[in-house]
Amino acid sequence: MKLATLRNGRPDGHLVIVSRDLSRFASAGRIAPNLQAALDDWDRCAPILRAVSDQLDNNEIAGMRFVPSEALAPIPRAFQWIDGAGYMVHLDRVRSLKGSRDAELQDQRPLLYQGASDSLTGPTAPIVVPEGDLAIDFEAEVAVVTAHVPMMPSKEEATAAIRLIGICNDVSLRRLVADDLQNGFGFFHAKPSTSFGPVFVTPDELGENWRDNRVHLKVRSHVNKSLYGQPNAGIDMRFDFADLIVEAARTRELGTGTIIGSGTVANAHEEILPIRGNGIGFSCIVEARTMEKIKIGAPRTPFLKPGDRVRIEAVDENGRSVFGAIEQDVTLLAR
């Protein structure tokens, strides 16, 4: 089943069940007031939500038209957002950046950072920046939402704790990364609010495209009208989602509704932008620029600026959008 959260004037929004083709929704308000509440009481809620989902997909109930611009992030404020670094190719490509460390150090255990989860932004909300020249970048990722995870879980416990799957844009202000990392306390200002696709889905919704704790879908990113990348999130993921959960819970439990990102999806290749229709490309701009330095001596793909639009979606083998699209315009903070 697919779940979304519609704007209702309250910070946690209103939970709805969305049809498989993302065209219609039915309210879940009588089952749980919001998605966190459903996760808190999942054993009771999940079967009822699934029954409504089946009725919607079988046209036994009509539902209402689902409009992504009415959607908040599926969990508009979460108790935890952790971003992992599942793809070593991404770390390899950015390790030359000032303040970053050699990727070899991270080959044994996945890197994680604790992100802000108080204000997760919706699929069509603007990316609001305080200044235009902060080397604004997107990072296209897949993410999972967990049940409660005890401290030091087994990989089996971690696997069983995966409740929902979605996509996100880990917005990054590259100009501030070096400053954040050099002061030694990790990312803070360089990682403002993360954005999420319109729906989170249960793993079964992906069929064979969810296996080995990886999402075997192409994650397609556009900037304005240009295709920047479409790597497969199931390929080159060195640490799978259960690995990321095990690592996150080494010294503490994880609360119900913890969201863990895959890190920027990246497949190994030697391309530069623009890519052709069957090219792989990149899930963030800084990787494209690194490859340009290597191939043509200097970066030429600009970072985002106010007015630019980023579009991210995950598509299956038939080109169908599984989670709907993140489609955000970069805008300057109004003051």
Added chain:
Amino acid sequence: MKLATLRNGRPDGHLVIVSRDLSRFASAGRIAPNLQAALDDWDRCAPILRAVSDQLDNNEIAGMRFVPSEALAPIPRAFQWIDGAGYMVHLDRVRSLKGSRDAELQDQRPLLYQGASDSLTGPTAPIVVPEGDLAIDFEAEVAVVTAHVPMMPSKEEATAAIRLIGICNDVSLRRLVADDLQNGFGFFHAKPSTSFGPVFVTPDELGENWRDNRVHLKVRSHVNKSLYGQPNAGIDMRFDFADLIVEAARTRELGTGTIIGSGTVANAHEEILPIRGNGIGFSCIVEARTMEKIKIGAPRTPFLKPGDRVRIEAVDENGRSVFGAIEQDVTLLAR
């Protein structure tokens, strides 16, 4: 007024109003189901909570006996926990630690790290560690809870956003700090669940002891029966709470109910442990050990081990405990 959250089997607990002397409570269940909900609707809730608080303090209602061991953290799971580094003395004393940076770099703007907020622990909950030899330490701090803060607030807006004040124990696993910081992504495993005192209080509750956005109270820390420190949180705080909020909101808004810690409370002095009755001492063990290295050539105060007890409270000029005590035993994870 003073607010606490009692255990009721639900993750967010049950909101209660506690008498000024911490002896009695009255349920706030009819006003708001939990503290986050009260903060979300503060303009409506605060006057009603305050009316009950007045009745309780004037003995117009009897209330029930308040037992701190029944209390969860006032916000048992928050949408955001940020820890600042308000006291340069603390940074000075720990900068010799492997992986830490020179304190001079941090003199212009306060350092902040994004902490985990999904599982904040209550005042008498054990400090559960996966292994006993992780150089387990406490960090006694004061903290504030904010209203929603817009991106790039003025210092006045930041000041006005401070809703509640409390104390916390930012538990630290020193053995894992170097590893966390050297990988470049900041604290993660070294900072497990943070613990909070039994009550959060409104700023007016502190009277003249809340001024200049600082908490002018002694923060007293014991390990087992020994007094380890009692520095005044109003002294040597280089960055006040409004400064910390302004810094935290440089590139993003802060959601309602964001908790921001002061950093380890530290006053300048040349003492080593044991301290006399009027000594200042330390709010964490690693500072005591650093001073021992300087004064006697080697550290001798051990880190915490399973079975040890940490007690932290803030006391006013009459020796009265303002927020109640954090009193935690270190225990090994049962497996």
